[in-house]
Amino acid sequence: MPRSSAPLALTAVCAVAISLAACAPQDEAPTVNPATPAATAGAGCAKEKLPTRTAGKLTVATDEPAYEPWFTDNKPANGEGFESAVAYAVATKLGYAPADVTWARVKFDTAVAPGPKNFDFDINQFSITEERKKAVDFSSPYHLVRQAVIAPKSGKIAGKKSLADLRGAKLGAQVGTTSYQAITQVIKPTAQPQVYNSNDDAKKALQNRQIDGLVVDLPTAFYITGAELTDTTIVGQLPQVGSPEAFGLLLDRNSPLTACVSGAVDQLRADGTLQQLEQKWLAQVAGATELT
Known part of the structure; x- marks a missing residue:
């Protein structure tokens, strides 16, 4: 994505x-x-x-x-x-x-x-x-670029502060993106991440509580939580790994x-x-x- x-x-x-x-x-x-x-x-x-x-x-x-x-x-x-x-x-x-x-x-x-x-x-x-x-x-x-995790305000990972807190969550991202790579390489959840053809599909999955959190780049995270899905929140931004x-x-x-x-x-x-x-x-x- x-x-x-x-x-x-x-x-x-x-x-x-x-x-x-x-x-x-x-x-x-x-x-x-x-x-x-x-x-x-x-x-x-x-x-x-x-x-x-x-x-x-x-x-x-x-x-x-x-x-x-x-x-x-x-x-x-x-x-x-x-x-x-x-x-x-x-x-x-x-x-x-x-x-x-x-x-x-x-x-x-x-x-x-x-x-x-x-x-x-x-x-x-x-x-x-x-x-x-x-x-x-x-x-x-x-x-x-920084990647970020967004989640429903009442969801299981809202308010979490560490990567360890996210490892048991069901996370998703658009196919073929560095957002997906951030899930697999930085967060490393125990559950297989969900992959979506578009960001729209991923947002719908988040709205429907099919996933606990969605990973996107930080500006997009602010837009989604501030203008599109106002019942969601930015859990946090992911650390840079390497360059x-x-x-x-x-x-x-x-x-x-x-x-x-x-x-x-x-x-x-x-x-x-x-x-x-x-x-x-x-x-x-x-x-x-x-x-x-």
């Missing part, structure tokens, strides 16, 4: 599918970066030199539906939400105006699978892993665009844009207990 760094404020909470869809032109112009863009990701990354799927256009993909706070109103083309804003910021660095960006809808597990892609890059909370890098390319990280988990833009394996896209992300980090977008869309304050 699509799948953060520090906790979010509930006052700023803003929450991955279906089969491949054909690329469609954006239907509304985003408000980000209205000025004429300049290709600044590197000397060899000028727009006219980039071998994109469609000359003069940049095709960006994400899942369907696209959840808040990563996107707003399930409309990636509106420039609203953290990942939509990041996509347009990267496009601008590569020399593409908002009108030059088209969007494709691609299921999460399809995007990470080997094989040709119908996009130039995909932004969908893809955690960078060595296993995935055998099948696809990733850009430099654009966001550090920090990070989101990267996903590209086809050995894509000729990878270096230029990474260069754009690196520039956005260096000039403070990524931090500004995090502050706007993923408002960070102390909040979720760290489970130990």
Whole structure:
């Protein structure tokens, strides 16, 4: 599943599918970066030199539906939400105006699978892993990630403080995600974790008390508990194990665009844009207990 760094404020909470869809032109112009863009990701990354799927256009993909706070109103083309804003910021660095960006809808597990892609890059909370890098390319990280456990307020694990307290719980996550890996590798429950095709299916299972807890990335956890399932609570965030988990833009394996896209992300980090977008869309304050 699509799948953060520090906790979010509930006052700023803003929450991955279906089969491949054909690329469609954006239907509304985003408000980000209205000025004429300049290709600044590197000397060899000028727009006219980039071998994109469609000359003069940049095709960006994400899942369907696209959840808040990563996107707003399930409309990636509106420039609203953290990942939509990041996509347009990267496009601008590569020399593409908002009108030059088209969007494709691609299921999460399809995007990470080997094989040709119908996009130039995909932004969908893809955690960078060595296993995935055998099948696809990733850009430099654009966001550090923490995973969190949510549960019904009256459920058996609400208020628990340690990983040991969760080992007897029935937990679930979306298939093929690092949220699922966090269950098996960090929590290590005694019961087999439940796997769902989408986050919507997983949330329904939680609502129906078919599972005791659901693992998602932290921003999504704040959105679910604050705006969708208000009778649930964040039990806590999971500790990082090894190197920090990070989101990267996903590209086809050995894509000729990878270096230029990474260069754009690196520039956005260096000039403070990524931090500004995090502050706007993923408002960070102390909040979720760290489970130990």
